Amino acid sequence: MPDSPRAFISHASEDKERFVTEFATRLRAAGVNAWVDEWEIRAGDSLVERVFAHGIDNADVFIVVLSSTSISKPWVAEELDAGVIRKIQKGTRIIPVLIDDVVVPPALQHLRYSSLASLGLPGVIADIAGTIFGSDVAPPLGTPPAYSRRAPKLLPEPVDDAVLDATVDMILERGPGSVGASQLLERLPDLDLTNELVEEAISSLAEQGLVEVSRSFAGTSITRLRPRVWLAVQGKRGVDVNGLHDKLLVHFVNRGSSDGFEATDRETIHALVSMLETERLIGRVTTTLDGTAHAQATVAGQRRARAL
Template identity: 35%
Template sequence: MSPKVFISHASEDKDRFVLAFAARLRASGIDAWLDKWEMLPGDSLVDKIFEEGLRQATAVLVVLSTNSVEKPWVREELNAAFVKRVNSGSKLIPIVLDNCTVPAALSSTVWEKIPDLAAYDESFNRIVSAVTGTSSKPPLGQLPGYVTSPIRKIGGLARIDNLVLKVACQLALSDGHDLINGPDLQKSMELDGVSEQELDDSFEMLERANLIDVSRHLGDGLPHFRITTYGFQQYGQAYIEEYAKKVQNVALAVVNHKLQDNEAIAAHLNENQFFIDHSLSVLESQQYVSLSRTIGGHTYIFNVSASLRRALE
């Protein structure tokens, strides 16, 4: 259904502006109510204006000019009560011609100025938008990934640093090693929208917290880094379900099943190889086991302390 507008104006403005303006509104799909078109001999002035015109109007357009502002109905009737009455049922839109003074009752209402009656396309489009409730505001796009990606609290870390650590540890689990290439990390959808400088700053903050070890190099581009045992431990406690129990299962496989290398433990527990390597590093850091690592990624356990056996009892 087309929106309807009631045009309030002085007769002196009818020929020079109002008729063409109202016709243009109708051509744009807005049903403009104008006395010249709506009022016939014998019609009730009150019924026509207040029942058909104002009551059914989506908006009331008040044309203000040097002609109309001196009219008694403007000076006396266009008061705060009238403005409140109109705004309670529709929208009041003042249209200002001739750079005239706007009545006090409309001082808090946004009006549309038309300085040139021969060229007012931009003003006309804004009036149409106001009547129809449309906007030229660009539509909202999607928030960048680093804003919407879910995170779990890791004490002391800002959101971006938490997310960088999370993505890095996910890459480590996927790739099977703790060496993370900065440019590869930047490609993650979860870090979409994060600048290179922001990532570099995050690397510095994570290194200060002993969560990663960064290898700086000459030239441009992001550096690579290694996730520390402590860093993955912080990630695991926040993001891996039953993290502590999984680490304990690795210890039990060593103590109870006498398994002595990382691959055998991974096969026995059907667990991610990198997680097994990390768990053994945790046990080593606690002096529960001694490890020997080969270049090929193989890890051997050559000593199991009595304290580990007692810790599992």
């Protein structure tokens, strides 16, 4: 198999029967052209020439079998020295294989070794073949959850973003009211979310001061977005928040309440009223049972309205 990677196996002859022959045979069965002296050196061949010129110099991988016998063998040390030089000069990979509990030689201590005691012979073969052929030993990589692939609209954290965006949609459709994890899961069936992830996102939004929540034995529900957050979200969705702000101010100057202001949805009106009160453009707000806000425009509000 001329195209197969060549592996020179450095070992002590005492280890041949108990390990090396079967090891090399199995490597060859795995597609690695293992070079072992007894298969390559014929009667009358020069040992030095066959080992160093044909074995080590032509090797893509240098495997050194470390045993209680081999670590004291001068011949193995000579081969190892040649392998280290080959690694330095040509980038040949060196793979130590431990078949006994021995101290790894200093020249190899920086390398990961394959241990017969830990892996067994089949495991050592798979480990080395995988290294030589570059196969991926990590478990298969699964598909990331759908929520992580969703393009963010409002917030950088994907689950928080999905929950906040869906909450806004639900309030716009149904009007004000509590939005819980079970309702959000029904709203977001394709994002691989769990109840725990949604509950966590609701708590995260509350901790960031983005939403108001209520807590019960059934879990945590979003009752309302903070006014500034609601208006920021609507602005990102293309609503002319500044224009509505000014129109509502004029409405309060003229009528003293939000009654009859139908330019937008109820939640946006609620948020705008809160902002007008916070900016002291209207006075203290009272709300009737039908949700209508009542307040008188302040002097600053009247002046602002005249300037529009």
